[in-house]
Amino acid sequence: MVGLRQPGRAHRGLRRQAGRAAPGIHGPALRIMGTTLSGRLVRRRAQARASSRRTARSRCLQRRWRAPGRRGATPLDVGSDMRSAPRVGARVTGGPAGEGSNLGLYWGDDAYAIERAIDALAQRVGSAAGGPPERWRVGGDATSASLIGERLATATMFGGGSLAIVSEPWPLLRSKAGREELAGVLGNVAPGNALALTATFDRSAKAPAALDALRELVRGAGGEAREFKAPKGGAMTRWIEDRAAERSIRLEPGAARELATRIGAMVAEGDVDRRRQGMVAVGELDKLALYRGGQPVTQDDVRALVAEAVPGSAWALLDAVGERRAAEANELLARLMTNTPEPVLLAQLHRRVRTLIEVADELAAGKTAGSLVRTLHLKPFQADKLAGHARRWTFAELRAALDGLLDLDGLVKGVGGAAGTEAQRRLAFSLWVSERVSARSGLPRSPVRAPA
Structure with a gap:
């Protein structure tokens, strides 16, 4: 009820139910009203009509606050109840975490499975809203939590809602304020809308540091978090x-x-x-x-x-070099050189040959493969494998291989004007494998002692 006075025709019992005036938002005073009218007000109406002792002052709203009667309903506490009420569009989920949710986090090295999970999320949300949602794809580096919230915080009145698909959302979690803002968005996705956070990365690479924090945020908001691993073999x-x-x-x-x-x-x-x-x-x-x-x-x-698209493996190349399988090493090297920088390949090969020299020196001194775990800080399976590789080489062959890599490094970097074309550099790599890696016999050889 707005204003300090009411028309004379206003029900007096109703006016008694009103509380004292409170400052309004836009100027006029407001009255706190009860939630229901009790039966006593009905009886008071008859009494008010029969009474002739009412003064003109009684026709005004009481300036002094009067608590409702004992039998009356508790008045509405606008200040506390409105703040504690659920926000518009807040999701309420029941059962296991993520079941029936409109929020999902999908990551792994299987892009196909991640897309299937997004399709399942869209179908689940669309069936509840009565129409498929409109998909909006964006990268985490091209958006913000506030922009995502603008799209998803309000439910649509007709048809399907919106499905925001944010790939690689790590920029949104760089700061504490960003994480808090994203947490607020996750908890305020309106019914009919949905949010899918996706991340694809190589299984051999380390997972992003923010993955654990993002997973906890999604699960805390009632969403589902799933990892997908690509099958092999x-x-x-x-x-x-x-x-x-x-x-x-x-x-x-x-x-x-x-x-x-x-x-x-x-x-x-x-x-x-x-x-x-x-x-x-x-x-x-x-x-x-x-x-x-x-x-x-x-x-x-x-x-x-179907065109053959066998990917190159640096691990397989290094193992082939260590075991002196020149033909396989040349094949793997040709695949890797299509998308791996030449300096990176040189660094990997140099590191492997240098490690084989160190292992060969330890074995020549009478050490066992098990002692390499302590002296060279290797894992047991790495020590056994490298010891087997080193036994296939002599010190002279390992030194020649290392010298050949130094020549390749000079060719790649153009030292002394020796820079060649890409075809010439590829040929130089292939010649190094054929001349330095190829074994003269298939039998394992024991390395000789290093000269003093």
């Missing part, structure tokens, strides 16, 4: 067969394995980038199905249509 073969069955594509025996091999899934080393292998496999399946026109896909079809 035989697991990828079965994965391809499952995706083909989903698409009603018939594969003859050996076709799935051939496809897994040609996309590089059979490489066992852990430093291989597998983030796009699932998407590549699904795209090749669709292409093969279109080519065959409903007929079973054969192994020859895969060889004819």
Whole structure:
């Protein structure tokens, strides 16, 4: 009720229910009203009509606050109740964390599985809202928590809402204020809207430091947090067969394995980038199905249509060099040189040859492979492997290999005007492998003692 006075026709019992005047937001005074009218007010109405002793002063609202009657309802505490009431659009989730939530964090090295998780989130939110949400994709370095909140804090009245897909959201968590602002956004996603935070990174690389903090924020807001690992080897073969069955594509025996091999899934080393292998496999399946026109896909079809994209592995290259398998080392080196800077390859090769010289020196002094764990600070499996590699070399061969790497370094850096073309540098790397890594015999050799 606004104002200090009410018309004379206003119910007097109702006026008694009103409290004293309080300062208003825009100037006029406000009265705190009770939530319900008690039965006593009905009886007071008849008494008020029969009474002739009411003065004109009683027609005004009481200037002195009067508490409601004992039987009356408790007045509404505007100051406290409104602050503690749930915000508009706040999500209320029940059951296990993330179940039925409109908030998700998906990370790992399987981009295909992450996209499937986003599709499932969109379907779940769209079925509840009555329409598919509109997808908005943005990188974490191109947005802010406030912009995300503007899109998701308000529910739509008709149709589907909005699904914000934020990839690599790490810039949003760089500061404490940023984390607090993002936490407020996560807790205020309106019904019909959804937020998906995604991160894809190589499994061999260390996970971002902010991942644990982001996972706790999402789970604390009732969302789901899931990691997806790309399959490899035989697991990828079965994965391809499952995706083909989903698409009603018939594969003859050996076709799935051939496809897994040609996309590089059979490489066992852990430093291989597998983030796009699932998407590549699904795209090749669709292409093969279109080519065959409903007929079973054969192994020859895969060889004819799928380009070989076996990724290079620096770990596999270093192992091939250590075991003196020159042909395999040259093949791996050619793959790595397509996307790895030459100085990086030189640094890795130099480090491995130098480590083999140190291991060979320890073995020549009568040390065992187990003692390398303490003296060279290696892990047990690394010590055993490097000891086996060092036994295949002599000190003279290791020194010649190291000298050859120094010559390659000068060629790459153009020392003394010796810079060559890319083809010449590739040829120089290949010659180093053929001349310095290739073993004269397949039998392991014992290294000789270093001269004094």
